[in-house]
Amino acid sequence: MKYRVCQVEEIPRGEKRSYTIKNMPIVVVHSKQGKFYAIYGVCPHHRGPLAAGVLGGKTEATQPGQDFQYVREGEILRCPWHGFSFDVTTGACLLASERLRVKTYPLTIDDRQVFLDV
Amino acid sequence: MLEHWLTRDSRLLTSLHVAPQDPHAAAREIDRLGDHPRVVQVLLPIGQWAYGDPFYHPIFEAAQRHNLVIAMHHTKAVSGALGKGRYYIEWHVNVPQGAMAMLTSLVCNGVFDKFPALQFAVIESGLSWLPHLLWRFDQNYRSLHQEIPWVKQLPSTYIRQRVKFSTQPSEDFSAQNWLRLGEMLETDRMFVFATDYPHWDFDSPDESIPRALPADLKQRIFYENARELYGLKLEGIS
Numbered sequence: 162m163k164y165r166v167c168q169v170e171e172i173p174r175g176e177k178r179s180y181t182i183k184n185m186p187i188v189v190v191h192s193k194q195g196k197f198y199a200i201y202g203v204c205p206h207h208r209g210p211l212a213a214g215v216l217g218g219k220t221e222a223t224q225p226g227q228d229f230q231y232v233r234e235g236e237i238l239r240c241p242w243h244g245f246s247f248d249v250t251t252g253a254c255l256l257a258s259e260r261l262r263v264k265t266y267p268l269t270i271d272d273r274q275v276f277l278d279v
Numbered sequence: 280m281l282e283h284w285l286t287r288d289s290r291l292l293t294s295l296h297v298a299p300q301d302p303h304a305a306a307r308e309i310d311r312l313g314d315h316p317r318v319v320q321v322l323l324p325i326g327q328w329a330y331g332d333p334f335y336h337p338i339f340e341a342a343q344r345h346n347l348v349i350a351m352h353h354t355k356a357v358s359g360a361l362g363k364g365r366y367y368i369e370w371h372v373n374v375p376q377g378a379m380a381m382l383t384s385l386v387c388n389g390v391f392d393k394f395p396a397l398q399f400a401v402i403e404s405g406l407s408w409l410p411h412l413l414w415r416f417d418q419n420y421r422s423l424h425q426e427i428p429w430v431k432q433l434p435s436t437y438i439r440q441r442v443k444f445s446t447q448p449s450e451d452f453s454a455q456n457w458l459r460l461g462e463m464l465e466t467d468r469m470f471v472f473a474t475d476y477p478h479w480d481f482d483s484p485d486e487s488i489p490r491a492l493p494a495d496l497k498q499r500i501f502y503e504n505a506r507e508l509y510g511l512k513l514e515g516i517s
Contacts, residue, residue, distance in 0.1 A: 206421075220428040225333055225388050229428065244422035256421045256433070 313345030326356025331388030
Protein backbone atom coordinates (compact mmCIF):
# COMPACT_ATOMS: atom_id res chain seq x y z
CA MET A 162 0.00 0.00 0.00
CA LYS A 163 1.26 3.47 -0.87
CA TYR A 164 1.33 6.34 1.60
CA ARG A 165 2.09 9.92 0.67
CA VAL A 166 5.09 11.16 2.64
CA CYS A 167 6.01 14.64 1.44
CA GLN A 168 6.79 16.82 -1.51
CA VAL A 169 10.19 16.44 -3.15
CA GLU A 170 11.06 20.06 -2.27
CA GLU A 171 10.61 19.43 1.47
CA ILE A 172 13.92 17.53 1.69
CA PRO A 173 16.92 19.33 0.14
CA ARG A 174 19.67 17.18 -1.38
CA GLY A 175 22.01 15.74 1.24
CA GLU A 176 19.42 15.99 4.03
CA LYS A 177 16.91 13.78 5.77
CA ARG A 178 13.52 14.21 7.40
CA SER A 179 11.61 11.95 9.73
CA TYR A 180 7.95 10.97 9.40
CA THR A 181 5.52 8.69 11.10
CA ILE A 182 3.88 6.47 8.52
CA LYS A 183 1.36 3.89 9.63
CA ASN A 184 2.54 4.48 13.19
CA MET A 185 6.15 3.65 12.23
CA PRO A 186 9.09 6.05 12.49
CA ILE A 187 10.55 6.42 9.00
CA VAL A 188 13.61 8.40 7.96
CA VAL A 189 13.54 9.65 4.37
CA VAL A 190 16.89 10.61 2.87
CA HIS A 191 17.48 12.74 -0.22
CA SER A 192 21.01 11.82 -1.25
CA LYS A 193 23.55 14.21 -2.72
CA GLN A 194 23.16 12.25 -5.94
CA GLY A 195 19.46 13.15 -5.99
CA LYS A 196 17.99 9.78 -5.01
CA PHE A 197 15.44 9.19 -2.26
CA TYR A 198 15.69 6.39 0.31
CA ALA A 199 13.51 5.38 3.25
CA ILE A 200 14.62 3.37 6.26
CA TYR A 201 13.04 2.36 9.53
CA GLY A 202 13.94 4.95 12.15
CA VAL A 203 15.03 2.71 15.03
CA CYS A 204 18.60 1.48 15.45
CA PRO A 205 18.68 -2.32 15.88
CA HIS A 206 21.60 -2.05 18.32
CA HIS A 207 19.95 -0.36 21.34
CA ARG A 208 16.87 1.12 19.67
CA GLY A 209 18.33 4.61 19.31
CA PRO A 210 16.41 7.20 17.27
CA LEU A 211 17.99 7.24 13.80
CA ALA A 212 15.99 10.36 12.93
CA ALA A 213 18.26 12.26 15.33
CA GLY A 214 21.41 10.80 13.77
CA VAL A 215 23.88 12.46 11.47
CA LEU A 216 23.64 11.87 7.74
CA GLY A 217 27.15 11.84 6.32
CA GLY A 218 29.65 9.64 4.57
CA LYS A 219 32.46 7.35 5.58
CA THR A 220 36.22 7.69 5.80
CA GLU A 221 38.67 5.73 3.72
CA ALA A 222 42.45 5.41 4.09
CA THR A 223 44.80 2.48 3.74
CA GLN A 224 47.26 3.28 6.52
CA PRO A 225 47.84 5.56 9.52
CA GLY A 226 48.97 9.04 8.57
CA GLN A 227 47.36 8.95 5.14
CA ASP A 228 44.84 11.68 4.27
CA PHE A 229 41.26 10.50 4.71
CA GLN A 230 38.98 10.29 1.71
CA TYR A 231 35.40 11.12 2.64
CA VAL A 232 33.16 9.02 0.42
CA ARG A 233 29.46 8.25 -0.03
CA GLU A 234 28.47 11.52 1.56
CA GLY A 235 24.75 11.65 2.27
CA GLU A 236 24.32 7.86 2.16
CA ILE A 237 25.51 6.85 5.64
CA LEU A 238 23.27 7.45 8.65
CA ARG A 239 25.00 7.40 12.01
CA CYS A 240 22.96 6.58 15.12
CA PRO A 241 23.21 9.35 17.75
CA TRP A 242 23.50 6.87 20.62
CA HIS A 243 26.55 4.68 19.91
CA GLY A 244 27.62 5.72 16.44
CA PHE A 245 26.65 2.56 14.60
CA SER A 246 26.45 3.51 10.92
CA PHE A 247 23.93 2.33 8.36
CA ASP A 248 23.99 2.37 4.58
CA VAL A 249 20.69 4.06 3.72
CA THR A 250 20.66 2.41 0.29
CA THR A 251 20.53 -1.12 1.75
CA GLY A 252 19.87 -0.76 5.49
CA ALA A 253 23.06 -2.70 6.30
CA CYS A 254 25.12 -1.77 9.33
CA LEU A 255 28.58 -0.90 8.00
CA LEU A 256 30.47 -3.17 10.37
CA ALA A 257 27.95 -5.75 11.46
CA SER A 258 25.97 -6.38 8.30
CA GLU A 259 25.56 -10.01 9.26
CA ARG A 260 23.84 -9.17 12.54
CA LEU A 261 22.38 -5.68 12.37
CA ARG A 262 20.22 -4.27 9.62
CA VAL A 263 17.41 -1.74 9.43
CA LYS A 264 14.50 -2.27 7.14
CA THR A 265 14.38 -0.18 3.99
CA TYR A 266 11.23 0.71 2.09
CA PRO A 267 10.70 1.41 -1.59
CA LEU A 268 9.74 4.96 -2.51
CA THR A 269 8.09 6.22 -5.63
CA ILE A 270 7.81 9.77 -6.86
CA ASP A 271 4.74 10.87 -8.72
CA ASP A 272 4.03 14.46 -9.68
CA ARG A 273 6.76 15.65 -7.25
CA GLN A 274 5.09 13.79 -4.40
CA VAL A 275 7.05 11.12 -2.50
CA PHE A 276 5.14 7.90 -1.73
CA LEU A 277 6.22 5.08 0.57
CA ASP A 278 5.33 1.44 -0.15
CA VAL A 279 4.57 -0.51 3.00
CA MET B 280 72.32 -18.90 22.74
CA LEU B 281 73.05 -20.32 19.30
CA GLU B 282 76.48 -21.67 20.24
CA HIS B 283 75.93 -22.70 23.85
CA TRP B 284 72.36 -24.00 24.04
CA LEU B 285 71.04 -24.99 20.63
CA THR B 286 73.95 -27.34 20.08
CA ARG B 287 73.00 -29.34 23.20
CA ASP B 288 69.53 -30.50 22.19
CA SER B 289 67.97 -30.57 18.74
CA ARG B 290 64.52 -29.97 20.22
CA LEU B 291 65.42 -26.48 21.38
CA LEU B 292 64.23 -23.53 19.32
CA THR B 293 64.96 -19.93 20.17
CA SER B 294 63.94 -16.30 19.98
CA LEU B 295 65.85 -13.40 18.55
CA HIS B 296 66.06 -10.53 21.02
CA VAL B 297 66.20 -7.11 19.41
CA ALA B 298 66.19 -3.51 20.62
CA PRO B 299 62.94 -2.00 19.32
CA GLN B 300 63.96 1.57 20.11
CA ASP B 301 66.22 1.35 17.05
CA PRO B 302 63.94 -0.41 14.54
CA HIS B 303 66.37 -0.28 11.61
CA ALA B 304 69.17 -1.83 13.65
CA ALA B 305 66.67 -4.41 14.90
CA ALA B 306 65.73 -5.21 11.30
CA ARG B 307 69.41 -5.63 10.40
CA GLU B 308 69.82 -8.07 13.29
CA ILE B 309 66.75 -10.01 12.11
CA ASP B 310 68.22 -10.13 8.60
CA ARG B 311 71.54 -11.33 10.04
CA LEU B 312 70.14 -14.24 12.07
CA GLY B 313 66.54 -14.70 10.98
CA ASP B 314 67.23 -17.53 8.58
CA HIS B 315 68.89 -19.69 11.21
CA PRO B 316 66.70 -22.81 11.10
CA ARG B 317 66.09 -22.85 14.83
CA VAL B 318 65.36 -19.16 15.34
CA VAL B 319 61.57 -19.13 15.22
CA GLN B 320 60.55 -15.77 16.62
CA VAL B 321 61.54 -12.21 17.37
CA LEU B 322 61.01 -11.35 21.02
CA LEU B 323 59.94 -7.79 21.80
CA PRO B 324 59.59 -6.32 25.29
CA ILE B 325 56.24 -5.00 26.46
CA GLY B 326 57.13 -1.95 28.50
CA GLN B 327 57.30 1.62 27.35
CA TRP B 328 56.63 1.36 23.59
CA ALA B 329 53.47 0.62 21.60
CA TYR B 330 54.52 -1.18 18.42
CA GLY B 331 51.52 -0.21 16.33
CA ASP B 332 53.31 3.10 15.70
CA PRO B 333 54.70 2.96 12.12
CA PHE B 334 58.10 3.89 13.59
CA TYR B 335 58.48 0.24 14.65
CA HIS B 336 57.22 -1.34 11.42
CA PRO B 337 60.71 -2.10 10.01
CA ILE B 338 60.86 -4.81 12.68
CA PHE B 339 57.64 -6.37 11.41
CA GLU B 340 58.78 -6.14 7.79
CA ALA B 341 61.98 -7.99 8.65
CA ALA B 342 60.19 -10.65 10.73
CA GLN B 343 57.73 -11.28 7.92
CA ARG B 344 60.61 -11.60 5.43
CA HIS B 345 62.05 -14.46 7.48
CA ASN B 346 58.78 -16.21 8.47
CA LEU B 347 59.36 -15.35 12.13
CA VAL B 348 56.67 -14.96 14.77
CA ILE B 349 56.54 -11.70 16.74
CA ALA B 350 56.50 -12.72 20.40
CA MET B 351 56.03 -10.18 23.16
CA HIS B 352 56.76 -10.46 26.85
CA HIS B 353 56.49 -7.81 29.55
CA THR B 354 59.50 -6.22 31.20
CA LYS B 355 59.90 -4.39 34.46
CA ALA B 356 59.04 -1.21 32.55
CA VAL B 357 55.42 -2.25 32.16
CA SER B 358 52.96 -0.69 34.56
CA GLY B 359 49.25 -0.72 35.22
CA ALA B 360 47.00 2.20 34.38
CA LEU B 361 47.66 3.67 37.82
CA GLY B 362 51.36 2.93 37.88
CA LYS B 363 53.22 0.05 39.44
CA GLY B 364 51.53 0.24 42.82
CA ARG B 365 53.17 0.15 46.23
CA TYR B 366 53.74 -3.60 46.30
CA TYR B 367 55.18 -6.13 43.87
CA ILE B 368 51.91 -8.05 43.93
CA GLU B 369 50.08 -5.01 42.55
CA TRP B 370 52.47 -4.83 39.62
CA HIS B 371 52.34 -8.58 39.04
CA VAL B 372 48.54 -8.69 38.99
CA ASN B 373 48.35 -5.77 36.55
CA VAL B 374 50.94 -7.06 34.03
CA PRO B 375 48.27 -8.06 31.46
CA GLN B 376 47.30 -4.40 31.02
CA GLY B 377 50.47 -4.00 28.97
CA ALA B 378 49.48 -6.84 26.64
CA MET B 379 45.96 -5.44 26.28
CA ALA B 380 47.32 -2.00 25.37
CA MET B 381 49.78 -3.58 22.92
CA LEU B 382 47.07 -5.51 21.09
CA THR B 383 44.96 -2.36 20.91
CA SER B 384 47.91 -0.51 19.39
CA LEU B 385 48.66 -3.24 16.82
CA VAL B 386 45.06 -3.51 15.64
CA CYS B 387 44.28 0.24 15.54
CA ASN B 388 47.42 1.04 13.57
CA GLY B 389 46.70 -1.52 10.90
CA VAL B 390 49.61 -3.88 11.60
CA PHE B 391 47.57 -7.01 10.86
CA ASP B 392 46.56 -5.82 7.39
CA LYS B 393 49.95 -4.32 6.56
CA PHE B 394 51.77 -7.56 7.45
CA PRO B 395 49.29 -10.27 6.47
CA ALA B 396 51.65 -13.20 7.03
CA LEU B 397 52.77 -12.21 10.53
CA GLN B 398 51.71 -14.28 13.52
CA PHE B 399 52.02 -13.06 17.10
CA ALA B 400 52.51 -14.60 20.52
CA VAL B 401 51.78 -12.92 23.84
CA ILE B 402 53.79 -14.58 26.56
CA GLU B 403 53.09 -14.68 30.28
CA SER B 404 50.30 -12.14 30.33
CA GLY B 405 47.44 -14.54 30.98
CA LEU B 406 44.45 -15.11 28.75
CA SER B 407 41.30 -15.10 30.86
CA TRP B 408 40.88 -11.38 30.12
CA LEU B 409 40.53 -12.03 26.40
CA PRO B 410 36.71 -12.20 26.17
CA HIS B 411 36.52 -8.74 27.76
CA LEU B 412 39.07 -7.21 25.38
CA LEU B 413 37.59 -8.80 22.26
CA TRP B 414 34.00 -7.86 23.08
CA ARG B 415 34.86 -4.33 24.12
CA PHE B 416 37.16 -3.82 21.13
CA ASP B 417 34.54 -5.00 18.62
CA GLN B 418 31.87 -2.83 20.18
CA ASN B 419 34.12 0.24 20.06
CA TYR B 420 35.17 -0.57 16.51
CA ARG B 421 31.54 -0.55 15.37
CA SER B 422 31.08 2.90 16.89
CA LEU B 423 34.42 4.54 16.15
CA HIS B 424 35.78 2.83 13.03
CA GLN B 425 35.71 6.06 11.00
CA GLU B 426 38.86 7.09 12.89
CA ILE B 427 40.77 3.99 11.70
CA PRO B 428 39.36 3.13 8.25
CA TRP B 429 42.46 1.08 7.33
CA VAL B 430 41.32 -1.55 9.82
CA LYS B 431 39.17 -3.77 7.64
CA GLN B 432 38.01 -6.53 9.97
CA LEU B 433 36.63 -6.77 13.47
CA PRO B 434 39.49 -6.54 16.01
CA SER B 435 38.46 -9.88 17.46
CA THR B 436 38.94 -11.51 14.06
CA TYR B 437 42.57 -10.41 13.83
CA ILE B 438 43.36 -11.37 17.40
CA ARG B 439 41.56 -14.71 17.23
CA GLN B 440 43.27 -15.73 14.00
CA ARG B 441 46.74 -14.23 14.37
CA VAL B 442 47.67 -14.11 18.06
CA LYS B 443 48.41 -16.96 20.44
CA PHE B 444 48.66 -16.63 24.20
CA SER B 445 50.84 -18.64 26.53
CA THR B 446 48.97 -20.53 29.22
CA GLN B 447 51.43 -19.68 31.98
CA PRO B 448 50.50 -18.23 34.44
CA SER B 449 47.44 -20.44 34.29
CA GLU B 450 45.54 -18.77 37.16
CA ASP B 451 44.43 -22.14 38.53
CA PHE B 452 40.97 -22.05 37.09
CA SER B 453 38.86 -25.16 36.72
CA ALA B 454 38.37 -27.41 33.70
CA GLN B 455 34.81 -26.13 33.51
CA ASN B 456 36.06 -22.55 33.30
CA TRP B 457 38.62 -23.49 30.64
CA LEU B 458 35.74 -24.82 28.56
CA ARG B 459 33.64 -21.72 29.24
CA LEU B 460 36.55 -19.55 28.17
CA GLY B 461 36.89 -21.49 24.92
CA GLU B 462 33.17 -21.06 24.31
CA MET B 463 33.33 -17.32 24.94
CA LEU B 464 36.30 -16.96 22.62
CA GLU B 465 34.67 -19.24 20.02
CA THR B 466 37.97 -21.00 19.39
CA ASP B 467 40.40 -23.45 20.97
CA ARG B 468 43.32 -22.21 18.88
CA MET B 469 44.56 -19.29 20.94
CA PHE B 470 46.25 -21.13 23.81
CA VAL B 471 49.79 -22.50 23.78
CA PHE B 472 51.36 -24.21 26.74
CA ALA B 473 54.29 -22.46 28.41
CA THR B 474 56.05 -23.33 31.61
CA ASP B 475 58.34 -20.40 32.51
CA TYR B 476 60.43 -22.86 34.54
CA PRO B 477 62.38 -22.15 36.76
CA HIS B 478 60.78 -18.79 37.56
CA TRP B 479 58.91 -18.81 40.89
CA ASP B 480 55.46 -18.69 39.27
CA PHE B 481 56.18 -21.42 36.70
CA ASP B 482 53.54 -23.91 35.51
CA SER B 483 54.04 -27.63 35.62
CA PRO B 484 52.92 -29.42 32.44
CA ASP B 485 51.38 -32.15 34.61
CA GLU B 486 49.52 -29.93 37.05
CA SER B 487 48.67 -26.53 35.59
CA ILE B 488 46.28 -27.58 32.81
CA PRO B 489 43.34 -29.54 34.30
CA ARG B 490 43.50 -33.24 33.56
CA ALA B 491 39.72 -33.28 33.10
CA LEU B 492 39.92 -31.29 29.88
CA PRO B 493 38.98 -33.22 26.72
CA ALA B 494 41.95 -34.90 25.05
CA ASP B 495 41.58 -32.93 21.82
CA LEU B 496 41.72 -29.62 23.70
CA LYS B 497 44.82 -30.73 25.61
CA GLN B 498 46.39 -31.77 22.31
CA ARG B 499 45.66 -28.27 21.00
CA ILE B 500 47.17 -26.57 24.06
CA PHE B 501 50.24 -28.77 24.38
CA TYR B 502 51.08 -29.31 20.73
CA GLU B 503 48.94 -28.35 17.78
CA ASN B 504 48.54 -24.62 18.45
CA ALA B 505 52.29 -24.16 18.82
CA ARG B 506 52.87 -26.27 15.73
CA GLU B 507 50.46 -23.98 13.88
CA LEU B 508 52.13 -20.84 15.23
CA TYR B 509 55.66 -21.81 14.25
CA GLY B 510 54.65 -23.97 11.29
CA LEU B 511 55.96 -21.74 8.52
CA LYS B 512 59.43 -21.68 10.01
CA LEU B 513 59.43 -25.28 11.13
CA GLU B 514 58.63 -26.56 7.66
CA GLY B 515 62.28 -25.91 6.91
CA ILE B 516 63.59 -28.27 9.56
CA SER B 517 60.98 -31.00 9.96
